[in-house]
Amino acid sequence: MSRLLEVEDLRVETTAGEAVVEGVSLYLDVGEVLGLVGESGSGKTTVALALLGYVRPGLRIVAGTVCVGGQELLGLREDERRRVRGRVVSYVPQDAGKALNPSIRVGDQLKELMDLHLPGRSTSSQVASALERVSLPSSREFLRRFPHQLSGGQQQRLTLALALACDPDVVVLDEPTTGLDVVTQSRILAEVARLCREAGVAAVFVTHNLAAIGVVASRLAVMYAGRIVEEGPVHEMLIAPTHPYTSGLVSSVPLHRRPGRLVGIPGTAVGVGDRPSGCAFSPRCSQSSDACTHGVPALVQVRPGWSVRCIHSDRTPAVVRLPRDDQEGAGDRGTLLEVIGLHAAYGRGLRRHTVVRNVTFGVVPGECLALVGESGSGKSTIARCIAGLHAPSGGELRFDGELLAPRARGRSREVRRRVQIVFQNPYDSLNPRHTVAESLLRPLELFTELSGRQARTRVLELLDQVRLPARLADHYPSELSGGERQRVAVARALAAAPDLLLCDEVTSALDVSVQAAVLALLSELQRELRLAMLFITHDLGVVANIANRVLVLEQGAIREEGSVEEILQRPKERYTQELLASVPELPVSGQIA
């Protein structure tokens, strides 16, 4: 077998001399797909870009070699490297919508690239075959379209076509399916696997989605704090990981076939500047000993083709899947929220676009109802209508029997207090100019009769309730991690002591281990406070871990409704079955602890 790609001892530093990536070695054979997995800040994107001999501004490669197709990249001059990029090694970016030049037509995008690397070969038949390879039409009409006239899946296919256009040896795919819905994602994953097989291209697939990696890759490398901590065959590694971090990651993945309580990983990932000496994972590790803090463990081979960077790898616990402690059935206090024949639309006149059609459902006290659907299915709009942020165009909303005004301003203070919402993106749902305490004090001021000092004490209680240290009270959101911000957002909603909590994709912007922790927190709070939750998500695994009942939405209308078991195990509707079949599945071992 010939090595298409070989990376030795790569080290990337910030200009201040702090290591971002250390001692990374990788190899790829013909037709092989290597999965590179890690959470934000682990250095996986930095490694991916270094494979093209590129680093982001503020970083530099200080040591190591990157050999692609027998050519050493790092020793080349910048203009020579540019000739290699796209022809020998190419890149598929994360967000295709942003990566494609919006003012160049589809055909010209491809032609431009081919003219650059393969002068004289950019015939229209070449362009057509590049498109056909990724199952895109090659009609003249399609070639004349602009990127914004393509769907998200088509845009991603176009970036694949661009990456493969000049027959490269190696393709680097940087989270190519992150922004896509499950159905499109599963199609793109299958496409990537097929193309690599057919074209004999080797690929590095960077992702944080462990289940997706199982579908495309044959080998897996897990990164933590800038180093590879475990590398081995995908399926075996996902079933029986030998590094405690990999084990924790796998335990954090919510599975829709196995409803369970997620364990997650204690602590938070370390940043670039504050990596501990010795094993970087030891502060979060259940099996660490004194020896772990002395020197970085070496990458040791445990089985052929499988190596791990842990001195106690023989003690690594098996992947844990705890059963759900199921909540006692909902009380008999009747329905808390009733949504009756809800219609909602955006725009006016000719541009009016209906996104929610005749949706009727109810939420009873103490239950968690999940609203599931692909992007554009209207699930967020329903939450916005209930929160009073979007006026419905038809239908009725009743809360505790009382009719809800369309806008939050028109509702009584008591109703506003009892219905709270947590938003998707923790990076913009907290005002960057307000400290954590200021953000939490405002709802207390509005909705409670607490005095200044009592409110201040309550803020600390709330922080404790969402498992955050009290010292964060005077921090600004920019000083917090994504998971910490989302906890603050949850605390802000809890400050009002609500009866109904609307959670709009609250974990989709978070890393998988952080997601596990936030989900665990939410289900604990739900039980403790007997909260009713409307949980909006596109992730069926998350549904299995938190919800009691599920509503499946398609294009603004309810497709199917039932208990979690019914929907996930025995879906009746074709659409639900399709949705379930598209979810990439993690190989699991038999046991449930």
Next chain:
Amino acid sequence: MTTLVLREARATLPARRRRTGLTVSEWVATSLLCLVLGIAVFGPWLSPENPDALVGVPYSGPSRTHLLGLDELGRDVLSRVMAGGRAVVLLASVATCAAYIVGGVAGLVSGYVRSWIDPVIMRVIDVVLAFPPILFLLVVATGAPHSQMGLAVALTIVQAPGVARILRTATLEASTRGYVEAAAARGESPWYILLREIVPNIRGVIVADAGPRFTVSILAVAALNFLGLGQRPPAANWALMINENQGGLTANPWAVLAPAIMIAVLTISLNVVADGVNRRRDVAV
């Protein structure tokens, strides 16, 4: 994800040094700005001579008693420079502040409310912007000659549309943020949302925009005074001095140069300082 990585990359840059330290040019500009503003504000009380008193032969050059020489009527140039800045700076400041109040309210409301109010305000602004500003100022100045009040109002009308447009765009962008929605879901009043949630986040835009805008006001005030449409001649005024003393440019160039330098230093240092504030805004938060 991308923003996350960018945030990380930015965090790895030596941001702290850039955040606190002033560059040499900013340090010089800040000192010069303070000096010129100090002269403009306190000069009238500190001037060595009565700026209106005739103390010698017109256009005599610098001497030990009159450091910058005398002007066309034999008045002390140094005293007139010290006394002649207040009117210019005051008028420009009043006009800029008024423009921010009028334009700021229009921009915030138009950017946040977005009902019928938005198109109405924007069309009014388009109409105002359709008049060439200099022509408009000249018409007002000729209509109400030597009226400081008239000039201030005219300058405000010229400046306010620009302020409104910039703040409307910034408000539009900020009002789609999650924290604004969270406030709306709490049932906060529009004024609370504008003043507590949005304004603190667009403060940087306001500061960065105010520098160049104040400069434009100063130059407009100077231009109108130079054309004789501002203060009446016996008054000490930098722009008026440049106009009055042109005839003696060879005999005592300081009579023209000194006030011209003051205006130049004021506007240039103001812009450097505004640029510095703007640059720091990108780093912070």
